[in-house]
Amino acid sequence: MQTIDNFNFAGKKAIVRVDFNVPLDENGKITDDTRIRGALPTLKKILADGGSVIIMSHMGKPKGKVNAKFSLSQIVDAVSEKLGVAVKFAPDCAKAADAAAALQPGEALLLENLRFYPEEEGKPVGIDKEDPAYEEAKKAMKASQKEFAKTLAGYADCYVNDAFGTAHRKHASTAVIADYFDADHKMLGYLMEKEVTAVDNILSNIKRPFTAIMGGSKVSTKIGIIENLMDKVDNLILCGGMTYTFAKAMGGEVGQSICENDKLDLALSIMEQAKAKGVNLVLATDCVAGDDFKNDCNTMICPSGEIPAGFEGLDAGPESRKAFAAAIEPAKTILWNGPAGVFEMDNFTAGSRAIAEAIAKATANGAFSLIGGGDSVACINKFGMADQVSYISTGGGALLEAIEGKVLPGIAAIKGE
Ligand code: AMP
Numbered sequence: 193m194q195t196i197d198n199f200n201f202a203g204k205k206a207i208v209r210v211d212f213n214v215p216l217d218e219n220g221k222i223t224d225d226t227r228i229r230g231a232l233p234t235l236k237k238i239l240a241d242g243g244s245v246i247i248m249s250h251m252g253k254p255k256g257k258v259n260a261k262f263s264l265s266q267i268v269d270a271v272s273e274k275l276g277v278a279v280k281f282a283p284d285c286a287k288a289a290d291a292a293a294a295l296q297p298g299e300a301l302l303l304e305n306l307r308f309y310p311e312e313e314g315k316p317v318g319i320d321k322e323d324p325a326y327e328e329a330k331k332a333m334k335a336s337q338k339e340f341a342k343t344l345a346g347y348a349d350c351y352v353n354d355a356f357g358t359a360h361r362k363h364a365s366t367a368v369i370a371d372y373f374d375a376d377h378k379m380l381g382y383l384m385e386k387e388v389t390a391v392d393n394i395l396s397n398i399k400r401p402f403t404a405i406m407g408g409s410k411v412s413t414k415i416g417i418i419e420n421l422m423d424k425v426d427n428l429i430l431c432g433g434m435t436y437t438f439a440k441a442m443g444g445e446v447g448q449s450i451c452e453n454d455k456l457d458l459a460l461s462i463m464e465q466a467k468a469k470g471v472n473l474v475l476a477t478d479c480v481a482g483d484d485f486k487n488d489c490n491t492m493i494c495p496s497g498e499i500p501a502g503f504e505g506l507d508a509g510p511e512s513r514k515a516f517a518a519a520i521e522p523a524k525t526i527l528w529n530g531p532a533g534v535f536e537m538d539n540f541t542a543g544s545r546a547i548a549e550a551i552a553k554a555t556a557n558g559a560f561s562l563i564g565g566g567d568s569v570a571c572i573n574k575f576g577m578a579d580q581v582s583y584i585s586t587g588g589g590a591l592l593e594a595i596e597g598k599v600l601p602g603i604a605a606i607k608g609e
Contacts, residue, residue: 201243234381256310311340345372354381359602407432408530444497478509507533508543520550
């Protein structure tokens with residue numbers, strides 16, 4: 193596989209898929225530029241080699257239509273400032289051939305939002321899935337998606353994908369475009385390489401013991417990952433809202449807690465699988481329960497299966513926090529996805545904080561720790577501990593699919609799988 197380090201971009205034009213889907217305030221000002229900063233090493237390497245870059249991205253969900261609210265023109269100045277060159281702008285991503293051809297070494301061109309064209313996502317618009325004509329429309333859209341990808345590919349000599357956040361999508365710019373470059377002229381960017389290595393560290397290159405912490409609201413959304421991890425981990429901490437589905441499955445009373453009554457059998461089967469596979473399953477045995485879903489509600493500490501009516505479990509209790517720390521601190525590989533409580537409310541952060549602190553301690557002792565999934569990243573940032581873990585993934589859905597063991601189309605398209 194070609195790599196960005198081995199490729200000399202001198203005199204070449206590179207089309208680079210980045211994830212510049214940054215949050216904007218009502219005045220179009222960027223409120224968090226993490227994603228732009230994430231792509232800079234790749235863009236700078238190409239320019240430093242003496243190449244030129246055509247940068248492409250999506251922003252928001254314009255659903256195949258031009259919408260000024262999602263125009264990437266709003267971020268040209270910010271990208272120019274961070275990249276250190278005056279970035280040019282192509283107001284129509286599918287009609288940028290001349291602007292691309294005019295680029296000189298060291299110059300950069302940003303294309304307008306790819307999702308202003310329905311071909312980017314490749315889904316037929318304005319037709320219902322139930323409509324008998326849908327299949328035909330889908331076929332036609334796939335054909336025009338190829339044409340769209342070919343147009344983009346025509347702007348450049350080589351293709352770099354550095355958008356991990358969309359790697360789980362088979363879109364024109366994330367996967368289909370790769371068909372128009374040979375193996376020597378397509379590669380992953382630095383951010384993608386880092387993400388792939390991080391996932392590899394927890395899926396294949398595991399140092400033991402391996403502790404995974406799965407939290408969040410529901411067991412149903414995490415089941416694929418939990419089952420895939422069951423074959424790999426030594427300790428599996430299941431916490432957050434799913435605690436109460438387990439507590440109820442074991443015959444407990446969970447009051448008003450979030451609980452998936454149709455997943456009680458699933459919870460029992462996870463417990464059996466863990467036993468059969470020798471995985472140390474750590475559940476939150478006690479909780480901080482509240483009499484309302486509010487930060488300043490009345491609280492009590494009780495076993496997770498003995499929550500009185502009118503109360504709901506909102507955070508892990510002190511006994512659970514100790515058990516979490518005991519399973520995390522000696523670990524050499526750690527994966528954390530999903531908070532242990534309703535961390536958005538300050539009075540229910542203790543469980544997540546205990547996890548973050550134990551991860552920081554283990555990391556200081558040489559463990560590899562990967563934090564991924566929007567909410568656990570928000571948690572680590574809230575606690576100001578982002579620099580105390582090994583790696584924070586930029587991909588939400590993409591990371592979860594990778595951990596489930598799925599092949600990501602964006603990566604497969606480059607590797608030629
Ligand atoms: P997810 O998107 O499934 O990872 O869930 C994240 C959300 O789970 C966060 O917004 C948390 O507030 C929420 N959460 C964590 N613990 C609980 C709980 N005990 N009850 C209700 N929501 C919870």
